[in-house]
Amino acid sequence: MRSKIVAGNWKMNNDANASKTLANELVAGLKDKSLQNTRVVVAPTFVNLTAVHEVVSGSVVEVAAQNMHQAKSGAFTGEISAEMLTSIGLKSVILGHSERREYFGETDALLAEKVTAALANGLEVIFCFGELLEDRKSENHFAVVESQISNALFSLDAGAWKQLVLAYEPVWAIGTGETATADQAQEMHAFIRKIVADKYDAALAEEVSILYGGSCKPGNAKEIFSKEDVDGGLIGGAALQAADFIAIIEAIQ
Numbered sequence: 001m002r003s004k005i006v007a008g009n010w011k012m013n014n015d016a017n018a019s020k021t022l023a024n025e026l027v028a029g030l031k032d033k034s035l036q037n038t039r040v041v042v043a044p045t046f047v048n049l050t051a052v053h054e055v056v057s058g059s060v061v062e063v064a065a066q067n068m069h070q071a072k073s074g075a076f077t078g079e080i081s082a083e084m085l086t087s088i089g090l091k092s093v094i095l096g097h098s099e100r101r102e103y104f105g106e107t108d109a110l111l112a113e114k115v116t117a118a119l120a121n122g123l124e125v126i127f128c129f130g131e132l133l134e135d136r137k138s139e140n141h142f143a144v145v146e147s148q149i150s151n152a153l154f155s156l157d158a159g160a161w162k163q164l165v166l167a168y169e170p171v172w173a174i175g176t177g178e179t180a181t182a183d184q185a186q187e188m189h190a191f192i193r194k195i196v197a198d199k200y201d202a203a204l205a206e207e208v209s210i211l212y213g214g215s216c217k218p219g220n221a222k223e224i225f226s227k228e229d230v231d232g233g234l235i236g237g238a239a240l241q242a243a244d245f246i247a248i249i250e251a252i253q
């Protein structure tokens with residue numbers, strides 16, 4: 001059975017103290033909850049990964065990085081490699097977030113390299129993709145999502161998919177307060193599962209967790225998560241308050 005996952009992307013928020021405080025609040029708030037087949041992941045900034053990892057150690061909370069470089073090491077000032085992430089005990093990395101694509105020029109081709117490097121180092125990849133508003137308005141959203149997935153992931157062999165989590169994040173819904181309706185999310189998630197099944201096979205597609213991201217909040221999470229192909233959420237703004245993030249986790253139970 002595929003896992004349900006609620007992942008919080010803290011983006012460039014929270015200094016060292018705020019990161020540890022939020023991590024402690026999550027550990028305390030989740031301590032007595034029995035989560036059914038649900039993983040909880042948080043992605044702090046690079047400089048706070050180790051501290052947060054220490055705080056959550058022994059709890060249900062896992063830690064992921066928000067990005068990584070595709071090379072093993074070398075003259076890439078300011079960058080972090082997959083090996084560096086695994087060397088501090090990390091098991092997951094988010095790749096392909098729309099902010100990386102938009103502000104840092106990350107292309108499908110570059111993301112394919114990053115995914116390959118992450119998987120080769122044993123990291124799980126939470127792979128983000130999603131259409132722009134103009135794509136949806138021009139009814140191009142399925143084609144855009146299909147090309148993002150196929151360009152970055154369809155050269156992988158079937159075995160690699162065990163280390164992949166997909167995150168559908170319509171760009172028009174990220175940080176805007178505008179959410180895809182639960183039906184729009186379900187429609188796209190079912191489409192994604194179908195193209196993965198067509199490329200690989202139905203059993204593999206059934207096992208892939210597909211998260212929804214885009215202004216997911218305590219008030220709308222339950223409805224979105226009730227859809228059969230929505231396996232959880234990648235949460236931005238609402239992941240910065242422990243109470244909201246925990247309420248979203250509770251919404252998937």
Ligand code: PEP
Nearest residue numbers: 174175213214215236237
């Ligand atoms: C995100 O950036 O991944 C995201 C979903 O952000 P928000 O929840 O703030 O829309």
